[in-house]
Amino acid sequence: MGVPKEPSKQTDSTPPTIGEIQATLGKRLDDVAKILAGALVAVAGIMTTLGLNSKFVFVALNNRSWPIYVASLCAIISIVCSITALLIRPTARGVLWETGVLVLGVIFYMASLSIAVVGAAQAAGGNGRPTITDVRLDGPRSNMRLRFGVHADGVQKWAHIEVSVTPLPSEKPGDLYWSVLRPDEQGEIAQQIDIPLSPPAGTSVISISALNPDTPGECLTKTQRGPACTELHIS
Known part of the structure; x- marks a missing residue:
């Protein structure tokens, strides 16, 4: 089978x-x-x-x-x-x-x-815009000291911030103080300024400005990186 x-x-x-x-x-x-x-x-x-x-x-x-x-x-x-x-x-x-x-x-x-x-x-x-903080004017007119801080974030490594102190009105043009601030490795500027101040006779206003030269402009200019400005009235 x-x-x-x-x-x-x-x-x-x-x-x-x-x-x-x-x-x-x-x-x-x-x-x-x-x-x-x-x-x-x-x-x-x-x-x-x-x-x-x-x-x-x-x-x-x-x-x-x-x-x-x-x-x-x-x-x-x-x-x-x-x-x-x-x-x-x-x-x-x-x-x-x-x-x-x-x-x-x-x-x-x-x-x-x-x-x-x-x-x-x-x-x-950050965007590199400078700011002015902690502005103080100490002492009598004959022996004044000006103190303030400058801060900025995101400043390019090749850029800088210019700081100046100018008397107003002034017969002779010129700054009482001028400096260039560079950023650190993180692109940050944090500087405390402490200087003796001897304004010329007739000075009634001390103008402080911090600006990025790459984006110049007036203090009231509507720009992202415009300068920072402040004024102190003295008697």
């Missing part, structure tokens, strides 16, 4: 249908869309990692730092693209539309991250 033959096992799996392929591709695209939905969180994480806390965010917004606005706008567009992609039906034409929308979302997502790095660096580094 012959041994009965067992039915041969089918080794080839059934090829997926077009509908199954579309469903699988649509699911993967949906996963990408969900990742892009966290674009703002990712941008905020990048800025926080680079040291951009709430204090620097308000400083950047006050200075109208364009990278912060552009990065936020790109992140919002990326989120809109991701939500739009999630709402597209996974048909043959829908998968094409979903792919195109997600490609656009990825472009805006990467742009928002890149611009966020630039914005964080600008905001955290």
